[in-house]
Amino acid sequence: MENAGAALIREVASKTNDSAGDGTTTACVLAREIIKLGILSVTSGANPVSLKKGIDKTVQGLIEELERKARPVKGSGDIKAVASISAGNDELIGAMIADAIDKVGPDGVLSIESSSSFETTVDVEEGMEIDRGYISPQFVTNLEKSIVEFENARVLITDQKITSIKEIIPLLEQTTQLRCPLFIVAEDITGEALATLVVNKLRGIINVAAIKAPSFGERRKAVLQDIAIVTGAEYLAKDLGLLVENATVDQLGTARKITIHQTTTTLIADAASKDEIQARVAQLKKELSETDSIYDSEKLAERIAKLSGGVAVIKVGATTETELEDRQLRIEDAIKETIEDHDERLGADIIQKALQAPASLIANNAGVEGEVVIEKIKESEWEMGYNAMTDKYENLIESGVIDPAKVTRCALQNAASVSGMVLTTQAIVVEKPKPKPKVAEPAEGQLSV
Incomplete structure (x- = not known):
């Protein structure tokens, strides 16, 4: 009861x-x-x-x-006040989150990770957020937070549906030898392919996670190209004959950090992708200036914001593990607010x-x-x-x-x-615990088994 x-x-x-x-x-x-x-x-x-x-x-x-x-909420003063209250009246955390939002904008992406020093800092890195979460909860690596966390992962980007495990066995073998996680963005992963990935993930043989490709139709292809540029991957498009089963590890991209939630994914890019991202943003801005469609303008502006905003990475430092965990939890509370x-x-x-x-x-x-x-x-x-x-x-x-x-x-x-x-509930069904049988005391000089 x-x-x-x-x-x-x-x-x-x-x-x-x-x-x-x-x-x-x-x-x-x-x-x-x-x-x-x-x-x-x-x-x-x-x-x-x-x-x-x-x-x-x-x-x-x-x-x-x-x-x-x-x-x-107006200005960094209000943001600081709200964040401070959510973080247990910690004004330092409030000021830090206000600074982070000021750097990436109100619609920007914030990420938290442990710092290698005692200091807590805010850095803006190249990256983006994808409006898709993990295909299966079995991919979760952090059970307490129900999220997938990868560092230095290889990234596969394709518009194809993966149904047979044979299509990706070569890539799985190569990434396993490299001892790095594999992050897959595909139209979908179903049947035998998904079941095999989950089983091998649970057994600890491979470290893999997957999400469905965001958006639809031609717009999906454009967004997948954006993700490919952020990660430095080759976009494996079916209509170009770039099939997943023929892919090599050289066609995979990399991400310094990936965090996959139930409904969203945050990518923090490798530093080498910066020039390509800036070139892509310039191209999208040119397309935006030339389009007459209001709908296309909105979607292009959205893509530009995702690519150019970056990710504000809050690197949390502390003198002890307990203090670090407490500070990270308070910062998470403050961000969600x-x-x-x-x-x-x-x-x-x-x-x-x-x-x-x-x-x-x-x-x-x-x-x-x-x-x-x-x-x-x-x-x-x-x-x-x-x-x-x-x-x-x-x-x-x-x-x-x-x-x-x-x-x-x-x-x-x-x-x-x-x-x-x-x-409004009149009764509940409970399982009455059965009393445990008493264990006889062992005779003096005997071991208790």
């Missing part, structure tokens, strides 16, 4: 983290409070279905109000009370009476609140205590979703 409840709270945290990258603690605190108050109401005779309706309506209204109150009837009204009241829990908990943790803080906040104007760092009631936006609207929205939505399920 307890494990079922814990699993639901874990789901709240996981969904919030996946959506917004932060706000997991807020989501858990809200879920606990909504469930606690909801169960009290149901026990007192409230209709759980009407209660859930009231919760859902109130949350929807709150989200609409939140969107009206939210303001766009930048009723009608009585029972329905009761559901609204539950949300109103639950929303006080995070602020009350923060105040209590700071050694201040939470209820007193809540009352003062309720009497204050919008944007005024309690700053636990300074122990003052002040304009939180002016003080730089800013949370992304997405984080607050996701925390509230996910907490309400799981809480509503708990309140």
Whole structure:
């Protein structure tokens, strides 16, 4: 029973983290409070279905109000404030992320890696982001983060569908001898080819991962050519007779680092690709100036931005492994940020009370009476609140205590979703653990086996 409840709270945290990258603690605190108050109401005779309706309506209204109150992030000062809060009030991290975004633009790509020194720095390197994730989760190398991470990988780029393992055995053998990972971008990999790659990856025989080629039709060919230029690979186009089964290792490209998520892939290019990338950008800019199509203009501008923006690499340094891991996690959080009837009204009241829990908990943790803080906040104007760092009631936006609207929205939505399920569930099926048989104590002088 307890494990079922814990699993639901874990789901709240996981969904919030996946959506917004932060706000997991807020989501858990809200879920606990909504469930606690909801169960009290149901026990007192409230209709759980009407209660859930009231919760859902109130949350929807709150989200609409939140969107009206939210303001766009303007300038590096706002970016620094948001990132600092997400990183646990670390102003150095906030300043670093603001600097990184300033270098690559608001739509730029940010990447994190360990530094070889104690210093944490920001470097802009050639690279791009692809709007495709791994074909199979079995390719994942970092199970904790559910991502694929490759360094100094060879890259195969093709518009062909790979269905037979025979087509790529020569390349697999050559890259295995080179002791480097193989990253494949293809129209698709299915059947025997995919199954064999996965099995050999799981056995540790080869280090490989694949994604489907982005976009469609002629535009796909153009994007694949862009990726080929970034990695220095030869684009193996079927209509040119460049078949995968005839490919050699010399036709593969290289990437200093590749990070593949469920839906996106980040490539950091080898330094040797810089001149080719700049030439490609110049060519695309020329095409952009000559086209009359609005749609083509948008797509060309998008490709230019992906190629020319580069990747801001935040190299995290620390004196110990524990400090390094903590700092990387905080930087990751910061990056992901930048009723009608009585029972329905009761559901609204539950949300109103639950929303006080995070602020009350923060105040209590700071050694201040939470209820007193809540009352003062309720009497204050919008944007005024309690700053636990300074122990003052002040304009939180002016003080730089800013949370992304997405984080607050996701925390509230996910907490309400799981809480509503708990309140309308009448029974759960659990496996009762069987008592373990007692093991007889070994006689004196005998070994315990």
